Amino acid sequence: TDASIYNSDWTPSLGTSMTSSFSLFSCQGCMLRGWVDLSSDKPHTVKKSIKYLEQGMQDTKDVLGLMGKVVCFHLLQHVFSGAGPPGCCPTILALPLSMLNSHGSSSSSRILEKDESNIDACQILAVHELAREGNITTAAEHVRNLINALETREPQNPSLHLKKILVVSRLCGRHQVILRLVCSFIERTFRATSSYAHVATELGYLFILRDQVKEASLWYSEAMKLSKSGMAMTGITWCQILEGHLEEAEHQLEFLKEVQQSLGKSEVLVFLQALLASRKHKGEQEVTALLKEAAELHFSSMRALPLGSEYLERLDPLFLVCIAKEYLLFCPKQPRSPGQIVSPLLKQVTAILNPVVKVAPALIDPLYVMAQVKYLSGELENAQSTLQRCLELDPTSVDAHLLVSQIYLTQGNFAMCSHCLELGISHNFQVRDHPLYHFIKARALNKSGDYPEAIKALKMIINVPTLKMEENKKFRGPSVQPSERVSILLELVDALRMNGELHEATKIMQDAINEFSGTPEEIRITIANVDLVLSKGNVDLALSMLRNITPKQPYYMEAKEKMASIYLQTHKDIRLYIGCYRELCEHLPGPQTSLLLGDAFMNIQEPEKALEVYDEAYRKNPHDASLVSRIGQAYVKTHQYTKAINYYEAAQKISGQDFLCCDLAELFLKLKKFSKAEKVLKQALDHDFVKDIPSMMNDVKCLLLLAKVYKSHKKEDVMETLNKAMDLQSRILKRVPLEQPEMIPSQKQLAASICIHFGEYYLAEKEYAKAVRSYKDALSYSPTDNKVVLELAHLYLLQGHLDLCEQHCDILLQTEKNHEMASVMMADLMFRKQKYEAAINLYHQVLEKAPDNFPVLNKLIDLLRRSGKLEDAPAFFELAKKMSSRVPLEPGFNYCRGIYCWHIGQPNEALKFLNKARKDNTWGQSATYCMVQICLNPDNEIVGGEAFESLVPESNSLERKESERHGVRTAEKLLREFYPQSASGQTQLRLLQSLCLLATREKANVEAALGTFIDMAQAEKDSVPALLAMAQAYSLLKQVPKARTQLKRLAKAPWALAEADDLEKSWLLLADIYCQGGKFDLASELLRRCVQYNKSCCKAYEYMGFIMEREQSYKDAATNYELAWKYSHHANPAIGFKLAFNYLKDKRFVEAIEVCHSVLREHPNYPKIREEILKKAQGSLRP
Known part of the structure; x- marks a missing residue:
C-alpha cells in the first residue's frame, strides 16, 4: 500500500473491541485478506483479491474496502469509476495515482487542503505539472513543497526520499531550476546517509542531464567506492564516452558485458555500446541494431506496469530521447519529398517517442525530437503544430525557433522564415550565436535572390570549427557537425555561382572536395559540383561525374534525377530523360x-x-x-x-x-456538379456514431466540404452543417490534450477555420455583429492568425468603430511590419482622423512595394495635398512608370495624374489625363465628376463669393465670362455621355446637371437649379453637396441671409473625408460673406479651420491675406499671400499681384520685383502690375 496511508493519522481498526460482533470481524478479515492478496506479485492472486474485498464490504462502504478496490483496479489497469467518502484522504489519493491524466491535480489539491504536507499529494502535483502542464515556475514550487514535506515528515528516511524524488528527476527534462533543486536535495540526503550508493549513482545521472560530465564522473566514482555495482560502473563508462575517452570506455564495456551476462542484458549498457560504435564511426547497421535492442529492452522492463509514478520513473523520457537522437544521426538530412518513402529509421524513432509524448506531452525534449522526425518525414504542417506546442512551453527554445524557420524555408515562404528568425532573437539572443541561424538566414537570402547578403552571412560562419564526434560534449563554443559544414560550403558555392563569382565558387568547391574526400559526404559534394560545372558550360564533364555514381553509393537517386534534368533541359533528349528514371526503377525498384x-x-x-x-x-x-x-x-x-x-x-x-470521398467531392465541386458532390459526402457521413479521433477528424473535413457545396447549392443548409462540424470539432478538442497532445495546435487551427466560415457567412448576410463574434471565436483558438485579425479590423471599419479597427491594425503591423493590407487600412484610418503624416508614411511604404497600386496612389495624392506636400507626388508617378511600359496607359494612373494636375493649377492637363480614364468601369464615374467640376470652375473660385469681385479688372471679367460659357458647354457634353448604373451615381448626375445651370449665372437657370437642390436636400437630410449648392444659388441670387443660414448649418456639420472638399467650399463662402460684412474675426476662425484640414488651401490663405491687408498689416498680409502663391503653384496671377503689392507696401522691393517678373512671364499683359508695382519697386531701389 501507499506510504501516505501509513504516514497519515488514519489506520484500520482491527478488532478494537472484543465485544464486536462476529460478522463485523469476519468482514474486516475478508478485507485484510484482500489486501494481502493485493501485495502479491502474481496476477491471478491479485485478481482474487476483489472477491474478498467485495465480501468484506457487504452492506457497507468501509474505507478500507473502497481503497482496496481502487488499488486492485489500478493494478489491473482498469479505471475505477467510484469515489470514496469526501472526507477520506487516502481514497482520494489512490484515485489520482491511477488517473493521473485527468483528476490528479484537483484531487491532490483537495488532499492538501486537509493535509498541507502530504508527501504523495505534493508528488502528484509536481508530476502532473511537469508531465501534463509544463509550467516550470509552478512545477518548481510543487517540487519545493515535495522536498519540504519529505524533510519534515520523513527526515531520516533516505530510501523514501529517493523513491519519491526519482519520478521528478526523470520528468524535469533539462530544466536547470528543477534539476538544481533535485540535485541539492539528493546531495543533502547523501550527506545524511553517505553509505547509500544508489543516491550517489542517481546524482551522477542527474549531472549528465545537466551536461556536467566531470561532476557526474565524480559522483559515479563515489558510488563505486561504496558499492562495486554495475550501475556505477556503467555511469563511469557513459562519462568516458561523452568525454571522448573511447578506448577506456571500450575496455570498460567489455568488462561490464562479461559481468552482466549472468544478470541479463541492461538497456543502458546496450545503448552505451551503440553510442560507442557511433563515436567510432562504425556502420549504420551495427549502430541502429544496438539502438533497437536498447529500446526493446527498455520497454520490455515496464510492460506490466500500470500508469503511475513507477511507470513514469521507468519510462525515463530523456533516456529515450538519447536513443532517438542517435537514430537521427543516420536519418536523411532533408525533408522527404512528396512521393518518397519515409525512412524506416524515422518510423522507429516515432515508435520510441510516441509513448513519451502521450503520457508526458509537456516535456519539451521529446516533443522537439518528434517535430524533427515529422519534419524529415515531410509532414511539415504536423511538425509546425508540434513546434508551436514546444514554443508555448518554452518561448526561448533556440532549437524550436530554428526548426520552424527551416520549415518555412522548405515551404518557400522566405518572409516568414526571416520573421521567425527575428522572433527567435526577440525571445532569446542566443539564437544569433547559433551557426544554423546564419545558415538558414543565408539560404533564405540566396533563394530570394539577394546573393551578396547571402554570401556575407555564409562567410561569417565558414570559419566556425567543425565538431568531431568524440568532442561532442567537450567543446563548448559555437560549432557545426560535418554534414552541416558541407551544407554551408555548398550553399556558399551556390550563392557565389548565382552572383557570377565563378572563380571564387570553384575555389571553395575544391576546398570542400579536399576536406571531405573519403567521407560519406563526398558524393553529396560531387553532385553539387555538377551545378558549378554546368554553369561553366561543360555539360559532358557534368554527365561523366554523375555516371560514376553507382546504385550502391549514397545519393544515387539524386544523381540520376540530375542526369535526367540535363538530358531534358540541355540536350532536349526525351528518350535519355526517361531512360534515367527507367534505370532508377531497375536498380531501386x-x-x-x-x-x-x-x-x-x-x-x-x-x-x-x-x-x-x-x-x-x-x-x-x-x-x-x-x-x-x-x-x-x-x-x-x-x-x-x-x-x-x-x-x-x-x-x-x-x-x-475515406479520403477518396473528399477528393471525389472536390472534383464534383470543381465541375459544378453540386448534387453529386452532396451525395458523395452524405454517403461518407452516413455511418454509426464514431469515437476514434481519426474518424471524427475525417467527418469534420467532410462536413466543411459539404458546407462549401451548400454555399453554391443550398444556402439555407450552410449554418446547420457548420454547426455540426463545430460540435464535432469541440469533442475532438476535448480529447486531444489527453490522447494526442501534439495535435492540439493543428486542431485549434481547424476550429478557428470553422469559425471563419461562420464569419464569412454572416458577413455575406451583412450581419456584422454576428460576424465579429465569429471572428473573435476564431481568435480564441488561433490568437496569432493575422488573416482573422485583418477581417476583424475590416468589420470594425465597416461598423465605424475606428479605434477598434486601429487597435487590430496595430497588432498586425507589430507582428508583420510590411503587412500591405494592414498598412492600407491603417492609412485609411489615419486619413479619417486627419493624422496625415502617419497616413503618408504608411501609403509610402505600400507604394514602394507596389508602385502600381493606383487606389493607394490616389489616396496618397489627396493626403499630400492636405498636408502641404503635393510636390512629393511626381516621384511616385515615376516609380509606377518603372514597373512597366504599359503603366502610362492604365486608367488608374491617368486618373491620378489628372487629379494631381488639377490641384497644381493645370486644368487643361488635368482634363487630358482624366479623359483617358473616363471610359473605365472602375475610374470612369470619378473621372467624369472631376472633369465636369474643372470645366465649371477651372480656377477653383468661390462660387457666390464677392469679396474679390471689385479687384478683377473689367477686361479680365469679360474674358472670364466667355471662358465660363465654353466650360458649361463642355460639361454638358460630358454629362450627355455619362450613364451611371448605381443610385448614388444617378444622384450625382442630377447634381452635376443642376451645377451646369448654376454656372451660367442666369437668373432663370439659377432658380431652376435651386429648386433641384432643395428637392435633393429634402430627400437626403443634411446632404452636404445639396446644402452647399443651395447656398451658392442663394448667393448668386443676392439672397445672402438665406445663403448664410444654409452655410451655418454646414459649419456645424462634423468633418468627414468623403465630404471634405464640399465642407471646405462652404466654409470659404461663409468666410467671404463675413468679410463683406466686416466680421473679420468670424471669417478668420473659419479660414483657420480650412487650413487645419487642408494645408494647401490657397483660397484660405488668400482670404487671410485680404483681411490683413484691410487691417493695413502688410507684413502679415504678405506672409499669407506667400502661402497662397506657393499653394496655387504660382498659377494664379491675381494672387501674385496681391503678394507683390504687399511686398511693396512692406518695403520688400526685391521680393516684389521677383514676383512681378514671375507673373509677367506667364501673363505678359496682366493689367496694372507693371505700372503700379514693378516700376515703383524698381524706382525705390535706385539711389
Whole structure:
C-alpha cells in the first residue's frame, strides 16, 4: 500500500473491541485478506483479491474496502469509476495515482487542503505539472513543497526520499531550476546517509542531464567506492564516452558485458555500446541494431506496469530521447519529398517517442525530437503544430525557433522564415550565436535572390570549427557537425555561382572536395559540383561525374534525377530523360521510383504512359494513399474528368479509403456538379456514431466540404452543417490534450477555420455583429492568425468603430511590419482622423512595394495635398512608370495624374489625363465628376463669393465670362455621355446637371437649379453637396441671409473625408460673406479651420491675406499671400499681384520685383502690375 496511508493519522481498526460482533470481524478479515492478496506479485492472486474485498464490504462502504478496490483496479489497469467518502484522504489519493491524466491535480489539491504536507499529494502535483502542464515556475514550487514535506515528515528516511524524488528527476527534462533543486536535495540526503550508493549513482545521472560530465564522473566514482555495482560502473563508462575517452570506455564495456551476462542484458549498457560504435564511426547497421535492442529492452522492463509514478520513473523520457537522437544521426538530412518513402529509421524513432509524448506531452525534449522526425518525414504542417506546442512551453527554445524557420524555408515562404528568425532573437539572443541561424538566414537570402547578403552571412560562419564526434560534449563554443559544414560550403558555392563569382565558387568547391574526400559526404559534394560545372558550360564533364555514381553509393537517386534534368533541359533528349528514371526503377525498384517515372512521363506530356506506371505501382501497393491521389490528379490534369470520377469511385470501393470521398467531392465541386458532390459526402457521413479521433477528424473535413457545396447549392443548409462540424470539432478538442497532445495546435487551427466560415457567412448576410463574434471565436483558438485579425479590423471599419479597427491594425503591423493590407487600412484610418503624416508614411511604404497600386496612389495624392506636400507626388508617378511600359496607359494612373494636375493649377492637363480614364468601369464615374467640376470652375473660385469681385479688372471679367460659357458647354457634353448604373451615381448626375445651370449665372437657370437642390436636400437630410449648392444659388441670387443660414448649418456639420472638399467650399463662402460684412474675426476662425484640414488651401490663405491687408498689416498680409502663391503653384496671377503689392507696401522691393517678373512671364499683359508695382519697386531701389 501507499506510504501516505501509513504516514497519515488514519489506520484500520482491527478488532478494537472484543465485544464486536462476529460478522463485523469476519468482514474486516475478508478485507485484510484482500489486501494481502493485493501485495502479491502474481496476477491471478491479485485478481482474487476483489472477491474478498467485495465480501468484506457487504452492506457497507468501509474505507478500507473502497481503497482496496481502487488499488486492485489500478493494478489491473482498469479505471475505477467510484469515489470514496469526501472526507477520506487516502481514497482520494489512490484515485489520482491511477488517473493521473485527468483528476490528479484537483484531487491532490483537495488532499492538501486537509493535509498541507502530504508527501504523495505534493508528488502528484509536481508530476502532473511537469508531465501534463509544463509550467516550470509552478512545477518548481510543487517540487519545493515535495522536498519540504519529505524533510519534515520523513527526515531520516533516505530510501523514501529517493523513491519519491526519482519520478521528478526523470520528468524535469533539462530544466536547470528543477534539476538544481533535485540535485541539492539528493546531495543533502547523501550527506545524511553517505553509505547509500544508489543516491550517489542517481546524482551522477542527474549531472549528465545537466551536461556536467566531470561532476557526474565524480559522483559515479563515489558510488563505486561504496558499492562495486554495475550501475556505477556503467555511469563511469557513459562519462568516458561523452568525454571522448573511447578506448577506456571500450575496455570498460567489455568488462561490464562479461559481468552482466549472468544478470541479463541492461538497456543502458546496450545503448552505451551503440553510442560507442557511433563515436567510432562504425556502420549504420551495427549502430541502429544496438539502438533497437536498447529500446526493446527498455520497454520490455515496464510492460506490466500500470500508469503511475513507477511507470513514469521507468519510462525515463530523456533516456529515450538519447536513443532517438542517435537514430537521427543516420536519418536523411532533408525533408522527404512528396512521393518518397519515409525512412524506416524515422518510423522507429516515432515508435520510441510516441509513448513519451502521450503520457508526458509537456516535456519539451521529446516533443522537439518528434517535430524533427515529422519534419524529415515531410509532414511539415504536423511538425509546425508540434513546434508551436514546444514554443508555448518554452518561448526561448533556440532549437524550436530554428526548426520552424527551416520549415518555412522548405515551404518557400522566405518572409516568414526571416520573421521567425527575428522572433527567435526577440525571445532569446542566443539564437544569433547559433551557426544554423546564419545558415538558414543565408539560404533564405540566396533563394530570394539577394546573393551578396547571402554570401556575407555564409562567410561569417565558414570559419566556425567543425565538431568531431568524440568532442561532442567537450567543446563548448559555437560549432557545426560535418554534414552541416558541407551544407554551408555548398550553399556558399551556390550563392557565389548565382552572383557570377565563378572563380571564387570553384575555389571553395575544391576546398570542400579536399576536406571531405573519403567521407560519406563526398558524393553529396560531387553532385553539387555538377551545378558549378554546368554553369561553366561543360555539360559532358557534368554527365561523366554523375555516371560514376553507382546504385550502391549514397545519393544515387539524386544523381540520376540530375542526369535526367540535363538530358531534358540541355540536350532536349526525351528518350535519355526517361531512360534515367527507367534505370532508377531497375536498380531501386519500389513505389518511390515508380512515382518518379510516372511524374517524368507527365512532365513530357505523356499522361497515358504515366497512368500505366501509376496503375502498376498501385496494384503492388493498393493501400498507398499517395499513389491513389497521384493517379486521380493525373486524370484531372489531363482533363479526363469522367475517367477521374470512375477511378475515384472504383478505388474507393476496392481500398475503402475515406479520403477518396473528399477528393471525389472536390472534383464534383470543381465541375459544378453540386448534387453529386452532396451525395458523395452524405454517403461518407452516413455511418454509426464514431469515437476514434481519426474518424471524427475525417467527418469534420467532410462536413466543411459539404458546407462549401451548400454555399453554391443550398444556402439555407450552410449554418446547420457548420454547426455540426463545430460540435464535432469541440469533442475532438476535448480529447486531444489527453490522447494526442501534439495535435492540439493543428486542431485549434481547424476550429478557428470553422469559425471563419461562420464569419464569412454572416458577413455575406451583412450581419456584422454576428460576424465579429465569429471572428473573435476564431481568435480564441488561433490568437496569432493575422488573416482573422485583418477581417476583424475590416468589420470594425465597416461598423465605424475606428479605434477598434486601429487597435487590430496595430497588432498586425507589430507582428508583420510590411503587412500591405494592414498598412492600407491603417492609412485609411489615419486619413479619417486627419493624422496625415502617419497616413503618408504608411501609403509610402505600400507604394514602394507596389508602385502600381493606383487606389493607394490616389489616396496618397489627396493626403499630400492636405498636408502641404503635393510636390512629393511626381516621384511616385515615376516609380509606377518603372514597373512597366504599359503603366502610362492604365486608367488608374491617368486618373491620378489628372487629379494631381488639377490641384497644381493645370486644368487643361488635368482634363487630358482624366479623359483617358473616363471610359473605365472602375475610374470612369470619378473621372467624369472631376472633369465636369474643372470645366465649371477651372480656377477653383468661390462660387457666390464677392469679396474679390471689385479687384478683377473689367477686361479680365469679360474674358472670364466667355471662358465660363465654353466650360458649361463642355460639361454638358460630358454629362450627355455619362450613364451611371448605381443610385448614388444617378444622384450625382442630377447634381452635376443642376451645377451646369448654376454656372451660367442666369437668373432663370439659377432658380431652376435651386429648386433641384432643395428637392435633393429634402430627400437626403443634411446632404452636404445639396446644402452647399443651395447656398451658392442663394448667393448668386443676392439672397445672402438665406445663403448664410444654409452655410451655418454646414459649419456645424462634423468633418468627414468623403465630404471634405464640399465642407471646405462652404466654409470659404461663409468666410467671404463675413468679410463683406466686416466680421473679420468670424471669417478668420473659419479660414483657420480650412487650413487645419487642408494645408494647401490657397483660397484660405488668400482670404487671410485680404483681411490683413484691410487691417493695413502688410507684413502679415504678405506672409499669407506667400502661402497662397506657393499653394496655387504660382498659377494664379491675381494672387501674385496681391503678394507683390504687399511686398511693396512692406518695403520688400526685391521680393516684389521677383514676383512681378514671375507673373509677367506667364501673363505678359496682366493689367496694372507693371505700372503700379514693378516700376515703383524698381524706382525705390535706385539711389
